[in-house]
Amino acid sequence: MTYCLAIATDEGVVFASDSRTNAGVDYVSTFSKMHTFGVEGERQIVLLTAGNLATSQAVVHLIRRDIDKQAPTHLLNVEYLFEAARYIGALSQQVQGEHAEAVSGGGFDVSASFIIGGQIAGQEPQIFLVYPQGNYISAGEETPYLQIGESKYGKPILDRLHMVSHLSLEDAARFALLSIDSTMRSNLTVGPPIDLLLYRLDALSIDHRLRYKANSPYYAALRKSWNDSLVKTFGVLPRFDWET
Amino acid sequence: MTYCLAIATDEGVVFASDSRTNAGVDYVSTFSKMHTFGVEGERQIVLLTAGNLATSQAVVHLIRRDIDKQAPTHLLNVEYLFEAARYIGALSQQVQGEHAEAVSGGGFDVSASFIIGGQIAGQEPQIFLVYPQGNYISAGEETPYLQIGESKYGKPILDRLHMVSHLSLEDAARFALLSIDSTMRSNLTVGPPIDLLLYRLDALSIDHRLRYKANSPYYAALRKSWNDSLVKTFGVLPRFDWET
Numbered sequence: 223m224t225y226c227l228a229i230a231t232d233e234g235v236v237f238a239s240d241s242r243t244n245a246g247v248d249y250v251s252t253f254s255k256m257h258t259f260g261v262e263g264e265r266q267i268v269l270l271t272a273g274n275l276a277t278s279q280a281v282v283h284l285i286r287r288d289i290d291k292q293a294p295t296h297l298l299n300v301e302y303l304f305e306a307a308r309y310i311g312a313l314s315q316q317v318q319g320e321h322a323e324a325v326s327g328g329g330f331d332v333s334a335s336f337i338i339g340g341q342i343a344g345q346e347p348q349i350f351l352v353y354p355q356g357n358y359i360s361a362g363e364e365t366p367y368l369q370i371g372e373s374k375y376g377k378p379i380l381d382r383l384h385m386v387s388h389l390s391l392e393d394a395a396r397f398a399l400l401s402i403d404s405t406m407r408s409n410l411t412v413g414p415p416i417d418l419l420l421y422r423l424d425a426l427s428i429d430h431r432l433r434y435k436a437n438s439p440y441y442a443a444l445r446k447s448w449n450d451s452l453v454k455t456f457g458v459l460p461r462f463d464w465e466t
Numbered sequence: 467m468t469y470c471l472a473i474a475t476d477e478g479v480v481f482a483s484d485s486r487t488n489a490g491v492d493y494v495s496t497f498s499k500m501h502t503f504g505v506e507g508e509r510q511i512v513l514l515t516a517g518n519l520a521t522s523q524a525v526v527h528l529i530r531r532d533i534d535k536q537a538p539t540h541l542l543n544v545e546y547l548f549e550a551a552r553y554i555g556a557l558s559q560q561v562q563g564e565h566a567e568a569v570s571g572g573g574f575d576v577s578a579s580f581i582i583g584g585q586i587a588g589q590e591p592q593i594f595l596v597y598p599q600g601n602y603i604s605a606g607e608e609t610p611y612l613q614i615g616e617s618k619y620g621k622p623i624l625d626r627l628h629m630v631s632h633l634s635l636e637d638a639a640r641f642a643l644l645s646i647d648s649t650m651r652s653n654l655t656v657g658p659p660i661d662l663l664l665y666r667l668d669a670l671s672i673d674h675r676l677r678y679k680a681n682s683p684y685y686a687a688l689r690k691s692w693n694d695s696l697v698k699t700f701g702v703l704p705r706f707d708w709e710t
Contacts, residue, residue, distance in 0.1 A: 374618035378648040385697050396703050404622040430708070443704045451702070453629050455695035459640050460687045464674070 223411035224371035226255055226270035228337045228349040229383070229398055230361050233391040234422040235339050235347050237268045238398035240406065242413035243275050256417040257282055259289070259297045263426045265342040267297050267306060268419055272371035273334030273354065280317040281310065281334065303340065303348045304360070310336050311356035318354070335370040343426055375408045376401035391420050396444065399434070403445055416441065467655035468615035470499055470514035472581045472593040473627070473642055474605050477635040478666040479583050479591050481512045482642035484650065486657035487519050500661040501526055503533070503541045507670045509586040511541050511550060512663055516615035517578030517598065524561040525554065525578065547584065547592045548604070554580050555600035562598070579614040587670055619652045620645035635664050640688065643678070647689055660685065 226239035239255040253275065260266035269285070271278035288296035300306045314334055321332050339349030351368040352358045361368050366389075367380050379401045386393055395418060405412045415438075420430040434441035470483035483499040497519065504510035513529070515522035532540035544550045558578055565576050583593030595612040596602045605612050610633075611624050623645045630637055639662060649656045659682075664674040678685035 374652070375622050377652045378619050378622065381651045382693070382696060385693060386700055392706055392709055393700070395706070396700070407625045408618070408621045430706075440704065440706065447703050448699065449626070449629060451695070451699035452626060455692065455699065456630055456637070456640070458695070459691050460684065462636055462639070462674075462684065465636055 223409070224255055224272040225369070225373060225376060225402055225405045225409075225412045226272050226337055226371055227367055227369045227373070227376065227380070227398055227401060228268075228270065228339050228361070229367045229380070229394040230339070230347065230349050231366065231389045231391055231394045232423070233389075233394075234420065234425070235268075235341075235349055236391060236394040236398050237270060237337070237339065237417075237419040237421070238395070238402055239270050239417045240402055240412045241415050241417065242411060244411050252413075252415070254417055256419060257285075258419070258428060258431070259285070260340070260426075260428065261298055263343070265298065265340065266421055266426055266428055267303070267338065267340040268421065269310070270337040270370065271334060272336075274330075274332045276321075277314065277317050277332050277334040278336075281313045281336070284313050284317070285310075301342075303338075303342055303345065304350065304358075307338050307350035307352050307358040307360075310338055311352045311358055314352065314354070315356040337368050337370055340421060341424070341426065347421065347423060372405060372409055372412050375405040375412075379404055391422055395420050399441065399444055400448055403441075403448075467653070468499055468516040469613070469617060469620060469646055469649045469653075469656045470516050470581055470615055471611055471613045471617075471620065471624070471642055471645060472512075472514065472583050472605070473611045473624070473638040474583075474591065474593050475610065475633045475635055475638045476667070477633075477638075478664065478669070479512075479585075479593055480635060480638040480642050481514055481581070481583065481661075481663040481665070482639070482646055483514050483661045484646055484656045485659050485661065486655060488655050496657075496659070498661055500663060501529075502663070502672060502675070503529070504584070504670075504672065505542055507587070509542065509584065510665060510670055510672055511547070511582065511584040512665065513554070514581040514614065515578060516580075518574075518576045520565075521558065521561050521576050521578040522580075525557045525580070528557050528561070529554075545586075547582075547586055547589065548594065548602075551582050551594035551596050551602040551604075554582055555596045555602055558596065558598070559600040581612050581614055584665060585668070585670065591665065591667060616649060616653055616656050619649040619656075623648055635666060639664050643685065643688055644692055647685075647692075 229236045257269040333354035336352040341347040416434045418432045473480045501513040577598035580596040585591040660678045662676045
């Protein structure tokens with residue numbers, strides 16, 4: 223499994239993903255699930271992948287070939303970001319279709335989900351979730367985040383996003399890291415390193431792309447601070463009326 | 467869906483469950499999923515149910531009839547708690563079997579899961595999870611909790627149980643309430659009121675059985691305190707090195 227998410231704020235977009243891939247418990251490996259495509263000053267597009275690794279890799283290969291070969295539609299020439307989402311959906315369907323017959327009845331699942339987002343010059347930044355079926359949704363103001371993969375463990379913390387009155391890009395990045403951290407604690411199929419990317423509104427370049435191992439200083443400090451605070455919080459919760 | 471859990475501590479066992487039942491989004495209703503059976507001073511047994519409501523109710527009806535009719539095996543005469551788990555598993559299989567033919571191919575799922583726990587005089591308190599297949603597991607020292615139903619959202623907070631150095635029965639009850647609260651925020655199929663039961667080691671009677679609506683004073687205060695602390699915590703997390 224995998225866990226990836228994106229959070230849209232007024233200041234830009236945060237992308238985060240884990241790196242664990244497993245086909246059964248005895249074949250666990252590390253693959254980055256974050257891919258970036260862009261033209262400095264014109265557009266920046268980030269792709270996160272979850273699901274079947276062969277399918278997601280094939281989609282990324284096709285994206286890169288289409289750019290290389292200057293195909294009629296590719297990530298660096300679409301006019302709107304939603305067209306990028308449509309394009310990814312179509313590639314994903316194409317790849318899944320190629321293997322549909324071979325895997326049918328084999329109990330394999332070749333489906334994959336994608337988060338794609340970023341900004342094209344002159345337009346608002348946006349994030350989209352592309353379903354295994356090829357269709358897609360965009361995040362809205364009420365729910366400014368999207369998740370793919372093993373998403374339930376990390377959702378409660380995201381549902382608290384709205385409690386922070388001004389959500390800076392860095393705050394969103396901290397939420398994203400803690401959401402992945404919560405997931406890793408509860409589910410072995412999600413694991414480090416964590417890829418984190420902060421895209422700042424109208425930058426049209428990527429300033430902060432980070433990779434955290436379990437013992438990376440910032441990530442370790444964040445986790446410790448969060449844990450310590452939770453323990454402290456826990457000690458001061460209201461008592462039941464029969465407690466002295 | 468449903469969410470129920472039990473936590474075993476040195477001081478006793480906590481049981482908690484939500485009360486929402488839904489068959490599709492247009493038939494949502496409230497049913498307690500917590501059932502107690504006991505003989506004051508001799509044994510106390512608590513049953514939590516998740517899954518198909520017809521199956522879980524039928525199992526509870528059969529349990530009560532077996533007690534009434536003094537069947538060879540019933541909850542008030544089993545010698546060990548694990549026998550109670552076996553017995554519940556057998557009843558569950560029996561009920562599911564009765565409807566297997568009628569529902570086959572209909573896309574219905576008549577399966578149900580159970581948590582059963584408590585104490586029989588002279589023995590340690592224990593908790594068991596009975597799977598839809600009728601087999602069961604008990605909680606261990608490393609993982610002192612069991613969950614059934616919509617369990618992922620509420621798991622991260624339970625995985626922090628071990629961070630509290632002395633887990634009192636009341637602390638465990640607070641963890642259980644917050645675990646259900648996190649789940650309710652993230653998933654509409656889990657909803658109040660919350661049933662909470664604290665069984666104290668060797669009491670062999672039930673001292674605290676509580677029911678919290680969303681606006682019940684203690685539950686509201688607990689939630690507010692937890693939310694406020696999280697927001698405060700969030701404000702003091704370590705900054706990225708480029709933040710001033």
